[in-house]
Amino acid sequence: MSSVTLDHVHKRFGTAKGVEDVHIHIESGEFFTFLGPSGCGKTTTLRMIAGFYYPSEGNIRFGSQDVTDLPPHKRNTGMVFQNYALFPHMTVFENIAFGLQVRKVSKTEAKERVERIMGLVRLEGYGERRIDQLSGGQQQRVALARALVIEPQILLLDEPLSNLDAKLREETRFEIKRLQLELGITTIYVTHDQAEAMSMSDRIMVMQGGVVQQIGTPHDIYHAPVNRFVASFIGETNLWTGTVVAVEGDEVQVRTSSGQLLCGLRKNASPLSRIAVGESVLMSIRPESIQESLVSEGENVVTGTVEMAEFTGACVNYVAQVGSEPLRSMSINLGRPIKQRGASIGMHIPKESIYFAE
Amino acid sequence: MSTQMQHAPAPTPARRKSITASPYFVYVLVSPLFFILLAYVIYPLYETFIASVNVDEEITWKNYARFFSLEHTANLEALWTSIYISILSVITCGIVGVTMAFLLERYDFPGRKILSVLALVPMALPPLIGVLSFTFLYGESGIFPRAIKELFGLAQVPFSLKGFWGVVVVHTFTMYTYFFMTATAAIKGLDPSLEEAAANLGANRFTVWRRVILPMLTPAMIASSLLVFMVSMASYTAPLIFGIDRTMTMQIYLSRTNGDLDMAATQSTILSVVSVAFLLIMRWYQGARNYQNLSKGVSVHRTEIKSKAGRTITMVLSFIATIILMLPILVLVLISFSVDGTWTVQILPPQYTLEHYIDLFTDSKTWRPIANSLQLSAVAVIGIVLFGVAAAYAMVRLNFKGKTLMDVLIMLPWALPGTVVAVNLIAAFSEPTVFSFNQVLIGTFWIIPLAYFVRHLPLVFRSTSATLMQMDPSVEEAARNLGASWWYSFRRVVFPMAWGGILAGTLLAFVQCIGEFVASILIFTPRTMPLSVAVYQRMYSFEFGTACAYGVLQIAVIIIVLFLSRKVAGDKVNTAV
Numbered sequence: 045m046s047s048v049t050l051d052h053v054h055k056r057f058g059t060a061k062g063v064e065d066v067h068i069h070i071e072s073g074e075f076f077t078f079l080g081p082s083g084c085g086k087t088t089t090l091r092m093i094a095g096f097y098y099p100s101e102g103n104i105r106f107g108s109q110d111v112t113d114l115p116p117h118k119r120n121t122g123m124v125f126q127n128y129a130l131f132p133h134m135t136v137f138e139n140i141a142f143g144l145q146v147r148k149v150s151k152t153e154a155k156e157r158v159e160r161i162m163g164l165v166r167l168e169g170y171g172e173r174r175i176d177q178l179s180g181g182q183q184q185r186v187a188l189a190r191a192l193v194i195e196p197q198i199l200l201l202d203e204p205l206s207n208l209d210a211k212l213r214e215e216t217r218f219e220i221k222r223l224q225l226e227l228g229i230t231t232i233y234v235t236h237d238q239a240e241a242m243s244m245s246d247r248i249m250v251m252q253g254g255v256v257q258q259i260g261t262p263h264d265i266y267h268a269p270v271n272r273f274v275a276s277f278i279g280e281t282n283l284w285t286g287t288v289v290a291v292e293g294d295e296v297q298v299r300t301s302s303g304q305l306l307c308g309l310r311k312n313a314s315p316l317s318r319i320a321v322g323e324s325v326l327m328s329i330r331p332e333s334i335q336e337s338l339v340s341e342g343e344n345v346v347t348g349t350v351e352m353a354e355f356t357g358a359c360v361n362y363v364a365q366v367g368s369e370p371l372r373s374m375s376i377n378l379g380r381p382i383k384q385r386g387a388s389i390g391m392h393i394p395k396e397s398i399y400f401a402e
Numbered sequence: 403m404s405t406q407m408q409h410a411p412a413p414t415p416a417r418r419k420s421i422t423a424s425p426y427f428v429y430v431l432v433s434p435l436f437f438i439l440l441a442y443v444i445y446p447l448y449e450t451f452i453a454s455v456n457v458d459e460e461i462t463w464k465n466y467a468r469f470f471s472l473e474h475t476a477n478l479e480a481l482w483t484s485i486y487i488s489i490l491s492v493i494t495c496g497i498v499g500v501t502m503a504f505l506l507e508r509y510d511f512p513g514r515k516i517l518s519v520l521a522l523v524p525m526a527l528p529p530l531i532g533v534l535s536f537t538f539l540y541g542e543s544g545i546f547p548r549a550i551k552e553l554f555g556l557a558q559v560p561f562s563l564k565g566f567w568g569v570v571v572v573h574t575f576t577m578y579t580y581f582f583m584t585a586t587a588a589i590k591g592l593d594p595s596l597e598e599a600a601a602n603l604g605a606n607r608f609t610v611w612r613r614v615i616l617p618m619l620t621p622a623m624i625a626s627s628l629l630v631f632m633v634s635m636a637s638y639t640a641p642l643i644f645g646i647d648r649t650m651t652m653q654i655y656l657s658r659t660n661g662d663l664d665m666a667a668t669q670s671t672i673l674s675v676v677s678v679a680f681l682l683i684m685r686w687y688q689g690a691r692n693y694q695n696l697s698k699g700v701s702v703h704r705t706e707i708k709s710k711a712g713r714t715i716t717m718v719l720s721f722i723a724t725i726i727l728m729l730p731i732l733v734l735v736l737i738s739f740s741v742d743g744t745w746t747v748q749i750l751p752p753q754y755t756l757e758h759y760i761d762l763f764t765d766s767k768t769w770r771p772i773a774n775s776l777q778l779s780a781v782a783v784i785g786i787v788l789f790g791v792a793a794a795y796a797m798v799r800l801n802f803k804g805k806t807l808m809d810v811l812i813m814l815p816w817a818l819p820g821t822v823v824a825v826n827l828i829a830a831f832s833e834p835t836v837f838s839f840n841q842v843l844i845g846t847f848w849i850i851p852l853a854y855f856v857r858h859l860p861l862v863f864r865s866t867s868a869t870l871m872q873m874d875p876s877v878e879e880a881a882r883n884l885g886a887s888w889w890y891s892f893r894r895v896v897f898p899m900a901w902g903g904i905l906a907g908t909l910l911a912f913v914q915c916i917g918e919f920v921a922s923i924l925i926f927t928p929r930t931m932p933l934s935v936a937v938y939q940r941m942y943s944f945e946f947g948t949a950c951a952y953g954v955l956q957i958a959v960i961i962i963v964l965f966l967s968r969k970v971a972g973d974k975v976n977t978a979v
Contacts, residue, residue: 096879116882117891129880133898142894143884194884 046107046197047072053102062088063254077233079241080251086234095119122191123200128183130175137171143194161193181212199231238278250274270314275328275401282329302367304346308398317400326402333397334373337390344393350383364389428802435793439811441837442856446826453667453829465668480653488634491573492627499581507589510704513720520727524576526960528917529639530934531953532576535730548749568644581626588622628684636819638920651821670825681817738950758951771936779915782854786911790862798870815856820920847930853921858914862907869903906967913960
């Protein structure tokens, strides 16, 4: 196991920007995720760690070892590729044993280790199968076993679940997390799926356009997004703009662009935001924090018309038009009657759930 | 925007990269490939050009003036005849090839399956053998004209294949396969639902054809037209056997045999320019056209011919087609059993013997050309494989400037007529050069393998790069990630996965080398006489039996090899060229 340090790493492809100034330290044993939309530079960063690209600037260290110029085959990382990249001309056993053969591990030891890992990923008895005789989920587990059997310092996962169907994706997600916890291996996970990132990671790095946006725990990133991009990329949210009209102690009064007066808390402000009278602010309000209000007047109560009501059984979701802004809410179904389209609705926005992002 | 740094390490200055990490290292890797292309493709072309402008130690364009002079029009006539034959060949091949492709792909009738296999028979005929079988069948003293003459008691043969039209007919028979294969692939790729959509929108059958089917086949048709035109321009054996002297390739041959070497060089250069222009047009066109097979896995619905009359007519027609396709091979087999020198004015050879086949393997004089061809081809193929695999890997996997140049240079000698390749090599290597290790190659063993190497270079290159392109690059990365060095992963992963493509290309290159005639005839020495030259010489000493036995042997080898390569690589072989 080893920590990973990216020290002001840049990557340019010709004149095109790849990744700009990634500067992180991943702890030994940590489950760290690069999250972002496609083309954000997350895979480029991962490939630099694996050694398939060399950084244009900066250094990469595993523990105290500088690996910046080390070719990929000398890095001892285990990588699971998006499309698994299994060797189609080899059996399951041969695929998994490949890395051990390269390392000149004795036949008996290799056999023992391959069988142990096949047990771990629940592939017992599949050793002689050809790759094309496996289902997608099984191929995924072969790829994982092949990466783990060499006992890598670091496990690299490049969107490993994107080719699986929804149900299998969930199962495999637990499986990967279980293995990571059992083996305690430093894991770097690349994904564009925020639900995956949230549920598995110790920490997440959100990237966009080759630039790191935020690094933090899933909780931080969800509740304290630093900017509009992070707020809207992670989960669903209502983004309202407004102007600060008063600051009293910890309380901040904001007039929204559609004329509502809201009160938020100063401690819920991103370092990027400017909380002072007259400044404009961007507020992120998560739908699940908004409650249907039975009274139509009061602090932080807004009224609007129901645009859409959605009943999913466990939840009731509303999209209401409040002034010129839509407001999404999501609440647990408590058995109240559901408001129809066009009806007037009151919404209560708790002051502690308003986050000033910018 | 901020990066929340937790354990921020102190920045360290960037260090010097290792050699292999340098972005310029790739040029070290590809430079040998460029060197080979320079030595054996560019340099010979250049030497020929120099020979054409360097008359009596001075640089002059007078050879070109002579070529285009309106007083002695032999050269211009030759150029015109070549172009005329080529255009006619494109038209006839297009009609035959596309019609056959449509009938075989869209209709079901008795004999369809066998016909769709036999349609590819002309591919199994080496150029010289194909022309010979046609003269045996339809020539002035051929079996058919004579049979009809006897049957109706005519004084003269009623028709015979000769001259200009002989060349066109032989071209049609041997080259329609280019159209047939591309049209078949294109029709297979046509999504039947497009036609259904057009019909649903109210188009009648004719409109569907005119507005949907033909436009979608156009790219394939244009590509095949260019190809057939190029191959026709390069054709040498058909004009040679049918005695059409006024074609470019024949003029080059005649200029050389008359000792007018400047003129041969001039004619070669002009023909090269035409061929290269066509190669570039073809490349540009293939790059510009968009691939229209958007939907995949559609099954083509074949219309079954149900009416009784229809079935009878199609049965008769496909029977005739089968006969026409099979006859060239059958006649070669028949004549290969005939006693040499006995077939004079009869319809069919009068006496038969097994002797020629026994001689092939027992008489050392008869065996010699076979051994020569095997040896020459083996040497050439080793070179083709080493270069082809390396070049394909470089083209597909490495990133360097000059990729297009490399691709053009590899395809170039394939586009050049064999005659021109031979003339170029003679110009380049009749004196010691750096590229030939200070040796004169002309008159040695090595010149023929070199010609084969240059001519058939693209075969392994094309088939290997096609397979590599289908191979996901991350598979190789996975091997590297698991600790395999570049060489180990090449040996254990890349090579085994590309094996099918490499083998298919290799086998194809081998049969092409075995059948090569056009370049060989200009550069062989008595000690290294290859099989096809031996066939030609036997023909001219009226040893038809032996010549045909050689031919049958070649065809057998080709059929076996084509069959094998289809087995290993599926249908990919067809797209090799």
